[in-house]
Amino acid sequence: MAKVAFIGLGVMGFPMAGHLKVKGGHDVTVYNRTASKASDWTAKFGGKSAPTPAEAAADADFVFTCVGNDDDLRSVTIGKGGVLESMKKGAVLIDNTTASAEVARDLYDAAKAKGSDFIDAPVSGGQAGAENGLLTVMCGGDEAVFERARPVIDAYARMVGLMGPAGSGQLTKMINQICIAGIVQGLAEGIHFGKRAGLDIEKVIDVISKGAAGSWQMENRHKTMNQGKYDFGFAVDWMRKDLGIVLTEARANGAKLPLTALVDQFYGDVQAIGGNRWDTSSLLARLEK
Structure with a gap:
């Protein structure tokens, strides 16, 4: 059992922190900007809550963050009352936010300057993966620190890998989002084409999903796409945030990403037709409008 702090109890962080408490058996203290969410979490899982990130992180062996973007992340880590004000020497800061590689490298340096360690560890698998403890976790940082943190991360993961030095986890998550964007667009166009051709989409998917066209998106999203249901899942707003990070990095490193753009x-x-909070599979709605 370790002493753990978890900062950020959104749709991903709430269940992830729960797995650390229940499945991992750790002593967990949480912080959330909206205090009622922290109260809901402690009511469901036990543990403790704290009024600031710094107070949550004090005396913790591992401090997890899972917030919205680079600015949010800097606020809860190096900002006033942030976790690096109080983290003890040798403690590990593990960031599950999907953020830029730049902020990951900055936090690695900031943690080292305080005598602590840092792992960037963005996740893939969506809300369902978080709730079921089956996330894929892509890590960047020092190998010895990763090996120390991995058994704790395992509480909410089915796959955990070290991709390279600080920032490598975020760069790997960018590749993940590049691949998803292209696959979902292809699936949307395929379903749209099939409908226009008068085919039974369920029969079509039942056949082609067993061949080279098969994908997680096809298996898990084709039914709701065919039904025009998008009020769930990974929001378009979040995907645009992620793709914005990808395209900024591509401009810096010279990568050509015409399909992603x-x-x-x-x-x-999709946002323009009111789909900000729709699942990313709503690319089909744009074609059918």
């Missing part, structure tokens, strides 16, 4: 624009079209 195009799909990002398509998600902008």
Whole structure:
């Protein structure tokens, strides 16, 4: 059992912190900007809550963050009352936010300057993966620190890998989002084409999902896409945030991402028709409008 702090109890962080408490058996203290969510968490899982990130992190062996973006992350880590004000020497800061590689490298340096350690550890698997403790976790940092943190991360993961030095986890998550964007657009166009051709989409998917066209998106999203249901899952707003990070990094490293840039624009079209909180599979709605 370790002493753990978890900062950020959104749709991902809430169940992830729960797995650390229940499955991992750790002594967990949580912080959330909206205090009522922290109260809901302690009512459900036990543990403790704290009024600031710094107070949650004091005396913790591992401090997890799972917040919205780079600015939120800097606020809860190096800002006033942030976790690095109080983290003890040798403690590990593990960031599950999908953020930039730049902020990951900055936090690695900031943690080291305080005598602590840092792992960037963005996740993939969505809300269902978080709730079921089956997330894929892509890590960047020092190997010895990763090996120390991995048994704790395992509480909410089915796959945990060290991708390289600080920032490598975030870069790997960018590749994850690049691949998802292209696959979802292809699936949306395929279903749209099949409907226009008068085919039974369920029969079509039942056959082609067993071949080279098969994917997680096809298996898990084709039914709701065919039904025009999108009020769940990974929100378009979040995907655009992620793709914005991807495209900024691509401009810096010279990578050419024409399909990713195009799909990002398509998600902008979905936002324009009111789909900000729809699942990312709502690219089909844009074609059927």
